[in-house]
Amino acid sequence: MAAKNKEDNGEKKSGGLLKILFIVLGGLLAGAIVFFLILYFVGIPGVVPKLAKAKPPVYENIELGERVINLLDDNGGRYLRIKVVVEIQKNEKLSKEIEEKKPQIIEGIINVFRQKKVEDVLPLSKDKELKEEVLKVINARLKLGKVEHVYFTDFIVQ
Structure with a gap:
């Protein structure tokens, strides 16, 4: 035990x-x-x-100039004077592409407004719709990037 x-x-x-x-x-x-x-x-x-x-993106404004555009009207006496500025993310290649394609871009913008009557551009509450339409026309012509915003810095209908 x-x-x-x-x-x-x-x-x-x-x-x-x-x-x-x-x-x-x-x-x-x-x-x-x-x-x-x-x-x-x-x-x-x-x-x-x-x-x-993340750093916020840096933007750049590019002026596309001032244009006088005849509006679609019965008697043809109405026109629009417009100055367009586009905003892009700072990108040297895209800036250069916009400068090179400026004539095509301006032609696209002119074509958008030539098809508009005075009632389509006034009152200014239709401003957002017009900017979206112009933005689509511009971005359709660009390959190296896209325009973020469109600004109308001068917009006179007579």
Whole structure:
């Protein structure tokens, strides 16, 4: 019986040691998980690099000049004087393309307004529709990018 008691004591000692080992490893694992969760969701200044903020795009305005355009009218006596400026994201190749294709772009704009009656361009609440139509005509002629906005800096109907 004495031998049996020694074996029981040996098993109990190794079982207790095993329990302590599991508790310590479990605590370390739980601590590591908590640490990485805090690091992931909160971050630690100086440890996690700051996220770079995206710079807002830089825009460039290109004047397409002033034009006098006859409007579609029964007696042909009404016309529109318009000055158009386009806005693009700063891009040297696109700027150059617009300058090279300026005659085609201006012709497209003229064709848009030649098909309009006075009622189609006035009141100025129709301004947005006209700008969208002009924008489509311009962008259809460009290959290296697109025009973002169209501005009418002069708009007189007589």
